[in-house]
Amino acid sequence: MVRRTLKKTTQHKKITDFLKKYKIPREYFAANRKMIARGVLIGLFIAFIPMPMQMAAVVALTPFIRFNVPVAIAMCWLSNPLTMPPMYYMEYLTGSYILGMQPEPVEMTLEWFKNNLSKIFIPLYVGTAFYSVFGSIAGYFLVNWLWKLSVFKERSKKKTKKS
Secondary structure: OHHHHHHHHHOOHHHHHHHHHOOOOHHHHOOOHHHHHHHHHHHHHHHOOOOOOHHHHHHHHOOOOOOOHHHHHHHHOOOOOOOHHHHHHHHHHHHHHHHOOOOOOOOOOHHHHHHHHHHHHHHHHHHHHHHHHHHHHHHHHHHHHHHHHHHHHHHHHHHHHHO
């Protein structure tokens, strides 16, 4: 169902007019399995990185990698002000575990972060690398599998209707 909705919305006249008006290549809005899966991969990879302007980073990658840009930007929204603290804390704990370090007890104050940034920086980014790589790859394969499953179910429904 999501697959069909994506295909219908990318063919909508308003989107087509928008693409023509701003001379945006159509492939950045393509709704096929590969482009959607790549968009999920790029979006999740960037979403796990603690940095400002994640959506700008997604757009900066468009000349180098072909993917569905709206899907990638939507994936970036997974890290929003409500989800960032638990995500980054989980990444910090994971990075500390991977490095064999004892994690510092975290206080949610700017003063604590200013004083302890040098202690948490390396474990945070080791955990970030772990979740960025494995989370985005898992999302990529999950989207591919769900897309193929959707196509298989749709074809089997058509075969049963013909019989």
